[in-house]
Amino acid sequence: MSGAYVHGYQPRESERLHDQAGTLVKLLHSDTSYVPGSVVLEAGCGTGAQTITLARNSPGARITSVDISADSLEEAKARADAAGLTNVQFRQADIFALPFNPGSFDHVFVCFVLEHLSRPSEALLRLKDLLKPGGTITVIEGDHGSAYFHPDNAAARQAIACLVELQRMSGGNAMIGRQLHPLLFHAGFDAVYVWPRIVYVDSSRPDLVDGFTRKTFTAMVEGVRDRAIDAGLLDAETFDKGIRALYQTAEPDGVFCYTFFKALGEKARADPLR
Amino acid sequence: MSGAYVHGYQPRESERLHDQAGTLVKLLHSDTSYVPGSVVLEAGCGTGAQTITLARNSPGARITSVDISADSLEEAKARADAAGLTNVQFRQADIFALPFNPGSFDHVFVCFVLEHLSRPSEALLRLKDLLKPGGTITVIEGDHGSAYFHPDNAAARQAIACLVELQRMSGGNAMIGRQLHPLLFHAGFDAVYVWPRIVYVDSSRPDLVDGFTRKTFTAMVEGVRDRAIDAGLLDAETFDKGIRALYQTAEPDGVFCYTFFKALGEKARADPLR
Numbered sequence: 001m002s003g004a005y006v007h008g009y010q011p012r013e014s015e016r017l018h019d020q021a022g023t024l025v026k027l028l029h030s031d032t033s034y035v036p037g038s039v040v041l042e043a044g045c046g047t048g049a050q051t052i053t054l055a056r057n058s059p060g061a062r063i064t065s066v067d068i069s070a071d072s073l074e075e076a077k078a079r080a081d082a083a084g085l086t087n088v089q090f091r092q093a094d095i096f097a098l099p100f101n102p103g104s105f106d107h108v109f110v111c112f113v114l115e116h117l118s119r120p121s122e123a124l125l126r127l128k129d130l131l132k133p134g135g136t137i138t139v140i141e142g143d144h145g146s147a148y149f150h151p152d153n154a155a156a157r158q159a160i161a162c163l164v165e166l167q168r169m170s171g172g173n174a175m176i177g178r179q180l181h182p183l184l185f186h187a188g189f190d191a192v193y194v195w196p197r198i199v200y201v202d203s204s205r206p207d208l209v210d211g212f213t214r215k216t217f218t219a220m221v222e223g224v225r226d227r228a229i230d231a232g233l234l235d236a237e238t239f240d241k242g243i244r245a246l247y248q249t250a251e252p253d254g255v256f257c258y259t260f261f262k263a264l265g266e267k268a269r270a271d272p273l274r
Numbered sequence: 275m276s277g278a279y280v281h282g283y284q285p286r287e288s289e290r291l292h293d294q295a296g297t298l299v300k301l302l303h304s305d306t307s308y309v310p311g312s313v314v315l316e317a318g319c320g321t322g323a324q325t326i327t328l329a330r331n332s333p334g335a336r337i338t339s340v341d342i343s344a345d346s347l348e349e350a351k352a353r354a355d356a357a358g359l360t361n362v363q364f365r366q367a368d369i370f371a372l373p374f375n376p377g378s379f380d381h382v383f384v385c386f387v388l389e390h391l392s393r394p395s396e397a398l399l400r401l402k403d404l405l406k407p408g409g410t411i412t413v414i415e416g417d418h419g420s421a422y423f424h425p426d427n428a429a430a431r432q433a434i435a436c437l438v439e440l441q442r443m444s445g446g447n448a449m450i451g452r453q454l455h456p457l458l459f460h461a462g463f464d465a466v467y468v469w470p471r472i473v474y475v476d477s478s479r480p481d482l483v484d485g486f487t488r489k490t491f492t493a494m495v496e497g498v499r500d501r502a503i504d505a506g507l508l509d510a511e512t513f514d515k516g517i518r519a520l521y522q523t524a525e526p527d528g529v530f531c532y533t534f535f536k537a538l539g540e541k542a543r544a545d546p547l548r
Binding site: 146148179198253254257 | 420422423424456459472476529
């Protein structure tokens, strides 16, 4: 950078700095903060990757984080302890059979969970039951069909399609991000609003090149190599070619784009059907 | 994208399209404003679709808008006159042979132009020559490969691919948006920064459903139907199925996403090679 500032033109210097300092955490979480005293359910906390940020951004909220996996919960608890969190309690439970009374929570937070469920609509209905009238649900999901890049490459697209297909075969939906609006709307939430959160990566954003293009997205695709080949979805040669092409998008001339979707919905304050 | 705009035929319709156009204008232009006295080149103004906004956002700048087509320039002039603009002059010229001395401009603005050129890098080099040291270039381009939607549909994707292929056959690149960073960087611009501008459309944004999903993007794809079929890129049945699927993304449960890319680059203040 030359350091020269063009006066009068608006290069959004602060936005640049924000972008460069920004992390995925900021991109996804910065606008979620619950007021002190709020009773919040994190449904499907996994190993607590989002729990730490959630709890730190709402230090006065009382958060209950549930997951179906006891092993994941153990890891989540250890993370929360290491982070010194005191406002989170963990509980093992199935999202389709949550051990709480209707109207127990002011807010529900769901991140990277619906993509794994074969009945996301039913999960949303159950979570709505647990909300107080006027309470909100926040849902964050990715969408692997939103990935595109330069140089474009057919094998890379095929390798990504393997990931989508494998998730479909295990009952999930790797392209659920784009569907959040109709999903929440049909689950009966009011005032549903969806904000796309695009992760745009070029060589001027080295942290994202390494942290997102290489170590998050490409590593994730690479991680299903054997399953994809075993399932006959793609031959090893093409898959490996695709992975090399994805790594090429992290080279100096490469560009990588991916979009997360964040949705907010409200439970009606007066629900005549209830 | 600009040529694909379908004008409304009813007063109410025009009003809605105006609102929608306002949304896109804001998305693409709101952060471009040149200080009074700036000498600005708009390279490839076409029929002046962007010129009006550009001139209004920088009332004190002196703007020269050039295009290779005399017919387009006539329309642009008429638009500018109708808008009462006094800070724009129009001139017919080829972007590869612009009739200006090196260092004539403080800023260059290029919108929906590079996508049509077989040598976009060369155009950028020539535009850089026309900038004063410290001057900026702003480039806005779409990327048809950034389009994805719900419900997803293979025929719709094939129909869009026809548009991309036809543009490639005429020497252009309909997926140039994602390439702006390497393009500007290799043209020798400093401090290149790219901001994606995603157009996210669901039923809670009716102006965009109608104005963007239906009347801009789908109409544009529909517009190449005969050329695509004549060129043997796709059979009529599949193409029409794809168009129907695209219109379906504008129904209440549909979602449509498209990303524009806006890039800013600076000409080095002291260029030892010059």
